[in-house]
Amino acid sequence: MDGKAYIAQRPKRADGRRNYDAILAAARKAFESTGADASLEDIASQAGVAIGTLYRHFPTRASLVEAATRDGLENLVAHAERLSGAADPLDALTAWMREAVAHFSTFRGLVGILAQSMYDEGTPSHTMCNAMHRSGADLLRAAQAAGSVRPDLTPDELFDLLSGAAWVREQAAGDRDGSPRFLQLVLEGITIPRA
Amino acid sequence: MDGKAYIAQRPKRADGRRNYDAILAAARKAFESTGADASLEDIASQAGVAIGTLYRHFPTRASLVEAATRDGLENLVAHAERLSGAADPLDALTAWMREAVAHFSTFRGLVGILAQSMYDEGTPSHTMCNAMHRSGADLLRAAQAAGSVRPDLTPDELFDLLSGAAWVREQAAGDRDGSPRFLQLVLEGITIPRA
DNA sequence: TTGACATCCTGAGGGTGCCTCAGGTTAAAT
DNA sequence: ATTTAACCTGAGGCACCCTCAGGATGTCAA
Numbered sequence: 155m156d157g158k159a160y161i162a163q164r165p166k167r168a169d170g171r172r173n174y175d176a177i178l179a180a181a182r183k184a185f186e187s188t189g190a191d192a193s194l195e196d197i198a199s200q201a202g203v204a205i206g207t208l209y210r211h212f213p214t215r216a217s218l219v220e221a222a223t224r225d226g227l228e229n230l231v232a233h234a235e236r237l238s239g240a241a242d243p244l245d246a247l248t249a250w251m252r253e254a255v256a257h258f259s260t261f262r263g264l265v266g267i268l269a270q271s272m273y274d275e276g277t278p279s280h281t282m283c284n285a286m287h288r289s290g291a292d293l294l295r296a297a298q299a300a301g302s303v304r305p306d307l308t309p310d311e312l313f314d315l316l317s318g319a320a321w322v323r324e325q326a327a328g329d330r331d332g333s334p335r336f337l338q339l340v341l342e343g344i345t346i347p348r349a
Numbered sequence: 350m351d352g353k354a355y356i357a358q359r360p361k362r363a364d365g366r367r368n369y370d371a372i373l374a375a376a377r378k379a380f381e382s383t384g385a386d387a388s389l390e391d392i393a394s395q396a397g398v399a400i401g402t403l404y405r406h407f408p409t410r411a412s413l414v415e416a417a418t419r420d421g422l423e424n425l426v427a428h429a430e431r432l433s434g435a436a437d438p439l440d441a442l443t444a445w446m447r448e449a450v451a452h453f454s455t456f457r458g459l460v461g462i463l464a465q466s467m468y469d470e471g472t473p474s475h476t477m478c479n480a481m482h483r484s485g486a487d488l489l490r491a492a493q494a495a496g497s498v499r500p501d502l503t504p505d506e507l508f509d510l511l512s513g514a515a516w517v518r519e520q521a522a523g524d525r526d527g528s529p530r531f532l533q534l535v536l537e538g539i540t541i542p543r544a
Numbered sequence: 545t546t547g548a549c550a551t552c553c554t555g556a557g558g559g560t561g562c563c564t565c566a567g568g569t570t571a572a573a574t
Numbered sequence: 575a576t577t578t579a580a581c582c583t584g585a586g587g588c589a590c591c592c593t594c595a596g597g598a599t600g601t602c603a604a
Binding site: 311 | 534
């Protein structure tokens, strides 16, 4: 199983690259404003390209979403590595969690796709999700080792909590954004008060 | 604004009632197996009825979902009333929360609709959601009065937590159902240990 | 029993979106 | 200049949504 089979490769010919980029830009805009179920035909026409061209570069909707959000996930992983070994592991973990929730709710419907990708191999985003999973797990372990977080919390559970927070955030888009509060409650729920 | 304007009325003629019931039964089965986005044309044909008949009784998909899940919500409210004034308000609250999560994830996509209905008036399920909100708020208040739950938790936040738990549950359908654990974490997070 | 009629049912049809594929075009390598 | 693999196009088949004009029928009152 070559995981990359699903991942759109950046094309080599100049016109191909141009269109690839245009489609990606249009997709980002459309996802932002409409959600992950934006019309692919709209995206194509917005990119000034026929629908077949979009499918050539991104054979599935998931692959397009993956390409449109790869940067964000990479940043998340990079940030985790920067934070690892911080003076206060709990601060590091909470800061990262906040960022993770923010990214997960970049647009409506993303968190569902990511949650799917997390445990479903053969999904475009699966590789990136795995990397993120490892990053988060490291930060969690450190915070647990420092005695700041309940030791029985597993990485999977951490991601369930993060996903839940992101989902709540995307539901209440705009007004009544209960997400900071949700995450706050979760954080206070899993941390161990400094005696 | 008459909230009932959207709610499908049980038709009066015998054939109408028959079809209404058949559609509802087919819808329940379809939602159960496919999710809230099941094909309405499939539901109609499964009920042995033309598509126009389905739309006659249930002008919108939301109204059909509402009708298919009304019983469950009513039970939830009734159960809350039965639990109110229980000897141990915390037990009552947790029992009710578990039941609520179970109902919210009756089928894939329901919790999203309910979360929407909760704060969006003019939605078919809004009335029922309001009733449920009140029930939950009562149980929460009691548990808080007993000193068992952190006093700053609002009913809205409680429902965000419940929705999040239900959403996580519906994501991990089948294997790896992290939902009991999720709710457990949330509960331990919001309760105040008995000194 | 028999109208009369409001209620109900039907299903074709127009709209949107998904995705494929046969055929035409073009960048790039030789 | 030729070749060719990469690329692009957009019509078309499929599924689903939702509406509406016209036909069928249950109900009730006479």
